Amino acid sequence: MSVGIDKIGFFTPNKYVDMVDLAHARNEDPNKFLIGIGQTAMSIADKTQDAVSMGINATLRYMDKIDKDKVGLLIFGTESSVDQSKSASLFVKNALNLPASMRAFEVKEACFGLTAGLMMARDFVRVHPDQTAIVIGSDIARYGIKTPGEVTQGAGSISLLVKDNPSILELNDGHSDYSEDINDFWRPNNSKLAKVDGKYSTQVYLDFFSKTFEAYKKQKNLANKDFTAITYHMPFTKMALKANRIAIEGQDEATSQRLTDKFEAAKKWSSLVGNIYTGSLYLSLLSLLEHGNLKAGDLVGLFSYGSGAMGEFYSGNVVLGYEDQLDKSGDEELINSRRKLSIAEYEQIFTDSLADPQDGVALLSDEKPGTWYFAGTKDDIRQYKKI
Structure with missing residues (x-):
């Protein structure tokens, strides 16, 4: 039997910083970032987008095309975990109304987390060919304002559906x-x-x-x-x-x-x-x-x-x-519709995102309708809502 990637969902927040703008603000030659690092722009997550909300949104990209009742495994790979105990996968499972009769957990090994999850999902489907698995990788890369790593920041999530006889890539x-x-x-x-x-x-x-x-x-x-x-x-x-x-x-x-x-x-x-x-x-x-x-x-x-x-x-x-399983125009729209931030806006959003919200205070998002976001905490329990 063949097992592999059947669906791919992608999400990135609705704001970005242009590398030329950032270079000018840091008194650097733009080519240091454009050529020396190889980056043109980077997505910026405000305080309403975290690993969980981005993972939900990435998976939503293909949820209407799959049989949810066949999902038997949900693995969430991240190094931007939102809780020291509870798995990010359980927040996703609840938001997407996935079945209760499934295994769900979180894995971590820096940037290797999604691959670790994919390998486990591949083996799971081999043993349970009548079931599918969802594997999510979702992170926000933060190094700090005016640090050497600032230009290599970003935010986004990829979600994979793994099944037998896949439609995109056979592993x-x-x-x-x-x-x-x-x-x-x-x-x-x-x-x-x-x-x-x-x-x-x-x-x-x-x-x-x-x-x-x-x-x-x-x-x-x-x-x-x-x-x-x-x-x-x-x-x-x-x-x-x-x-x-x-x-x-x-x-x-x-x-x-x-x-x-x-x-x-x-x-x-x-x-x-x-x-x-x-x-x-x-x-x-x-x-x-x-x-x-x-x-x-x-x-x-x-x-x-x-x-x-x-x-x-x-x-x-x-x-x-495989082309029929992709949403290239949707990915283009997601990237091209982001709002360009001024450097002052970026620095303020970045600073605000480092502070935990006051418990009981609801957060509001400016993402487009249908997008999930982190809405703050209530009794120190994280709340996720859809616009």
Whole structure:
């Protein structure tokens, strides 16, 4: 039997910062951000959007196309958790009226969380082919105003439906893993801002890519030329570009050109949305599917990385008619309809979002009708509402 990705839902908040504006405000050459980092814009979450609300909204993108009664597993991968005990998946389950007879939990390993959930979902469906699984990756990347990591922030969520005989991507057997206890990125319990050693993290990321990519090719008896495209965890596009350069080094002209062209297609959405942590690899996959002119059977490699650190490489084959399962125009509208913030507005929204709302005070959202949002707390219990 084949198991894989049958639906993909994407959500990002309705506000963004332009990198040229940010560069000017920070007295930097815009090309440092546009070329040196590879980013054009980044989505900004205000205090009414968190990991849970974004996860609900991403999953809503395909809920009317599936049989909810067949969902037997819901996994929520995040490093922007809203509760130290209760799983984010239970908030989502309630909002979407999913069945009570299902397993639901949250997982964490930095940006690797969605991949960990996807692998568990794949194995679950293999054992329970009559059921489906929803896996969500949802995060807000925050490093702080006027910090070195400021330009690599972002916010968004990706939701995947996993089932047998999938309509988008069949996941292949096998994968290669590599992990070490490394302090390249972390966020202490007492901080809402992440800590990162940027240059070291990039070095580790590239090292883990090389190790897992080589191990996977050996395991599956594959060569670089066998991949139609390779997608990467993409916290900022220049980081993934460096990995792609490793993949094309020493290859024939046709292979190098193909992998380069597909990389350009895969980075489009990430360059406009920014870093969404657990969902970053899958935002690049979505962008590849929507802009890469793939055909049935094409082999796509996927490199997942979570700081701390965990790396994994696996692959999938594109399914005939996958285009019909995507909502490219909806994704374009979601990104293009965002409101551009002035730097002063961005800084105020960012600062406000770091403070917990006063208990009992309702929050109001300016997202479009039908969008779910975090409405504040009541008796210290988080409230989620739909506009």
